[in-house]
Amino acid sequence: MTDVNTALHLKGKTVWVTGAGKGLGRAVAVALSQAGARVAVTARTPGDLESLRCELAPRGGEVLVLPGSVADSAVVRDIVARIVAAGTGRLDAVVNCAGISPHFTRSEHVGDDDWRQVLDVNLQGTFYCCREAGRVMLEQSYGSIVNVSSVHASRGFERIAAYAAGKGGVEALTRALAVEWADRGVRVNSLAPGYFRTDLSAGLLDSRRGEGIVRRTPLGRVGEADELGGAAVFLASDASRFVTGTTLTVDGGWTAW
Template sequence: MADVNTELRLDGRTAWVTGAGKGLGRAIAVALSQAGATVAVTARTASDLETLETELTDHGGKVLVLPGSVADPAAVRETVERIAERTGRLDVLVNCAGISPHFTRSEKVTDKDWRQVVDVNLDGTFYCCREAGKVMLEQRSGSIVNVSSVHAVTGFERIAAYAASKGGVEALTRALAVEWADRGVRVNTLAPGYFHTDLSSGLLDSRWGERIVRGTPLGRVGDATELGGAAVFLASDASRFVTGTTLTVDGGWTAW
């Protein structure tokens, strides 16, 4: 009989988390570290990563700080090379880097605004999957978790670029899952609903916040730490027969 407690452990493994400086990415990095993984963390702001490094190492964690942008394919390639050089392997990738800087009616979205969101959320996710995938495919093992959103499949006003980019992430996940399954690499999507983060604070503090809570059966917005367990599950052997799927963590949120 399998021991679930053992299967959820990540001791001896290396996990790379993008967008780890704040919010959901930070919470996921903490959870993976607590599960025993050596955690490589990427974000654009080095000081955020250094603060995270201090927190994790103070609790016995092993951390590799790698500032940079996922929208730069050369930087992504260099990041993976550095992880492989330092740890000798790459077992888990969590693509959590994402932006949603514009809350604008679609007819007013500029070309620049559209490109900015897609560059990070979709292109960046692909670059990271591609480079991490090369290492994992050579190992013939690995788990990739692409962070999407409930808005990949449910409509919401004024977030056309964000929703389209996350829908693309889920399609990319399914394609890679099929392509890489026979070589031991699993690819899944984690789709959060509304959580208290810097990214969502402006929306939740506005008139929209009440509507969001009202549309959530659990009657509240999530705390970032409540996403960590789902990420550990998808990263670990506890989900070894799961690939190409979307795990939604949203408190039951539904479109209105």
């Protein structure tokens, strides 16, 4: 019988987190580090990553800072090569948090550039990261990929067509890769957050629309960023070794209605 505490611990594991500079991505990186992982972090803003490294270093966390955009496949390829070269030669897990928030524009007014920008990061960027991390994991016959989706991959909401399409694509991609790579030891799951309080969501949550979101949430509040970390640790760790091709929703019951 496997000891759950041991399985949940990530000591000796190398885990890559994209979109780690702020918000949910940063909180996930902190949780993985606290679970013992050696964390490689990526975001477009180097200063945010250095701030994260300084936060984790006094706690003994080993952090590899690798700035870049996941929307550029060449950059993603280089980042993965640097992670492997800098550590144990392995990449044990990746949590793909990088994404662009909705523009909240009526669909008939969404411009081509806005549509492409959201899809380039949220869907194509996720695929690039899965592909490059997957190549390493397939070689080592082991790995866990966690793609961050959204409750809006499965629930409709106005003025977020590009965002919803991208996140729906992420969940479809997750299922396809899970089936394709399962026999070679690589698990692929998605994590679907509901509404969490971050700098980016503050404007929405403090509005009348935010009041409606809270009323619809059975737990009666929105999430705090650090409440997503446990779910990410579970999916990245061996505690979820028989879980693949699924979506874990963390939303305070918002989608239960």
